[in-house]
Amino acid sequence: MEKTLVKSLYRETEKFVNKDIKISGWVRTIRNSKSFAFIELNDGSFFKNVQIVLDDKLENFKEIIKLSISSSISVEGTLVLTPESKQPFEVKANGVFLEGSSSSDYPLQKKRHTLEYLRTIAHLRSRSNTFSAVFRVRSIAAYAIHKFFQERDFVYVNTPIITGSDCEGAGEMFRLTTLDLNNIPKKEDKSVDFSKDFFGKETNLTVSGQLSAETMALAFRNVYTFGPTFRAEDSNTARHAAEFWMIEPEMAFAELKDYMDTAEDLVKYVINYVLEKAPEEMAFFNSFIDKSLFDRLNNVANSEFGRITYTEAVDILQKSNASFQYPVEWGIDLQTEHERYLTEKVFKKPIFVTDYPKAIKAFYMRENEDGKTVAAADLLVPGVGEIVGGSQREERLNILEKRIEELGLNKTDYWWYLELRKYGETKHSGFGLGFERILMYITGMSNIRDVIPFPRTPGSAEF
């Protein structure tokens, strides 16, 4: 008999009522009385378990009821509706077969474990309800992002992970090497001889694919990256990881408004897609992780996002009676307290803050007419603060070169980036969305370590 997935039993129950079926999965719990036993079985295909009913006429009844949690079994039986029970149906077993046994010291017994403890058994934690929900939602959200862009004819580009330059400017980098660290080749002046390294020069792990993505946008018009990025920053917070995934769309013939329209559509699309495709997981988060989750997500999905300039934002903050740890004046970088005040207290919905002072933004952002601000925008959402950052890119060669010089950067490092402006300079805009940031927002999980299967943080690269 062909095996059926538990997901099918739940989603197309009517097809299976009173029919013989075969399933396989892992034992989550066993309860037994003298002549009956109930197994909660999870087969991995679905968040919910299916209840298996055994009676002692099964020849291996005594053996089965002694199985340890997480043993894997296959079951042949009949699906029967159970309208009086909390679960909609159960499977009356005609045969239960041991596939693989588990040891009785299985660490995920049926009791509450702290998230901290579960991180120490990251190889097993996906078998718990919380992480089964988190990582299935991660998969569905990733697909939603691809689907959104592919439906809009954006070209998916894989920008390089290994970079030969440290000119991406977005953060501290990890160096990559095949040199023997116990015996580093040196040049005559005693400095490291990188010509002996694998790539013949210094290389690092990327902190952003943006500059490479721009080269592709100027060929394909609309492109997006979705890949891992790295920061060697020694910040041990709940929101920072050394390895995380980013989505970086880049659009030619697009101004700041086009980026904001696209980012707003994207965020709403992903939220709606996950709510539709993972209703059981989302209900779990709303019940057990963050009781305001549905309210918050529905608010985002149904609001028209606000748009104010940085100068207006500073004005609002200064005129407010709120007391901030960091005082507000034009020119400062907005802190999370300011961002949350604006989006939570003032607007009560997501807002884009646009046109930041150029001194606090990156060299590649397009200078506005006023000479003081740049065409940048950050998306702030209630409960978190910034989740998207983006800008129109400076396409004017002379202004970009001037900016690079002003900041003391080395123009030759950017030769190919500058050539994009020399050969058909074109208005273009783009943004970056941290995948884990939006996952935390969608699931209510408050630590980035709990939305990455095997997180990498300072001092920790386990598994």
Place this chain on the structure above:
Amino acid sequence: MEKTLVKSLYRETEKFVNKDIKISGWVRTIRNSKSFAFIELNDGSFFKNVQIVLDDKLENFKEIIKLSISSSISVEGTLVLTPESKQPFEVKANGVFLEGSSSSDYPLQKKRHTLEYLRTIAHLRSRSNTFSAVFRVRSIAAYAIHKFFQERDFVYVNTPIITGSDCEGAGEMFRLTTLDLNNIPKKEDKSVDFSKDFFGKETNLTVSGQLSAETMALAFRNVYTFGPTFRAEDSNTARHAAEFWMIEPEMAFAELKDYMDTAEDLVKYVINYVLEKAPEEMAFFNSFIDKSLFDRLNNVANSEFGRITYTEAVDILQKSNASFQYPVEWGIDLQTEHERYLTEKVFKKPIFVTDYPKAIKAFYMRENEDGKTVAAADLLVPGVGEIVGGSQREERLNILEKRIEELGLNKTDYWWYLELRKYGETKHSGFGLGFERILMYITGMSNIRDVIPFPRTPGSAEF
């Protein structure tokens, strides 16, 4: 007026006939007579250009016809059908507006360039026909892979890029460090003090996500990875890159046959999806890159893949009259010449070769009853040789431990991998598909450097 994408003009032409439209894009060529000019415009959304017709009544006619290749312009005009021409329609311009100029030394003038030369301008090569086709197909193929697995409820998992162990065993690794190479901290015994490094220990870039993916398969049943992997191997061939993308599905309650069925379905699905979604690009490859491409791909898409054992394969090779550079006997690793002979001369279609000698395969492959072979299978295709490798995984704790010891590996390095067998050992199988390998196969491109936007190979990490 809203801008229209050139893709829409081609795909939904009837909507636009004799209508006013606005488009923008990059100039590919300009031809002009006294009073007329023709611009081939590419807007990035579509492989083909659209022909713009200008006449000298346009006030900026003289300025426009002098534009350099790759200047960006926007055009307002009327779409008219041209049934007598080779292109189905053209746009009669009412207005042409310069968006951004290009320099006259633009390196991609309209003539044939070698692929080698184009690699030196990787930031511009996507604007050529060949690379426009390659990288759009790359995007479409990537999406096909996600779509295939998501439709089958496989969970997409992001296994870590940074690994704290070198026990993946699939190849040479890149070391990662934040230590100052000019001043490496040493322990008392003069060895490197990795406790001072970012993660407090030695770390490397992953060579395979398989072992991590197995942890997820034993929770979610069916999972797949799709991410970058790295090999620090100094092999300067047309088929090896230091950074490439891999797809590694892993399935619980699945035997070798299930892996082969899934891999066969996947390969056919991706080929059919690309043929359907990128007909212009594929016709280009078939005309200009590999004239046997369609024959080859149709053969794969329509064949039932053959399945023979390694022992049968050796027998066939030994009985053949072919002369091989590497002599054939039971126990050897099959070379590309053997693989291609089997799939091209004998079977004339893709074949799986199964049940290899355990001595030439990895420690985690499941030992067969005969004690000599393992439940592994490689997929060989005409024209290339191996494109998929996979196996049933050894789920029996005692046999796996014995195998690790036999090979002189360190059991404690594999503590979490072994625990997967201790807590609910479950039959499972998986495979690896090199994304660039299948792209080369689908496009006919013969060098891996030409299917990666910015390739990384020994001595080369440009851009």
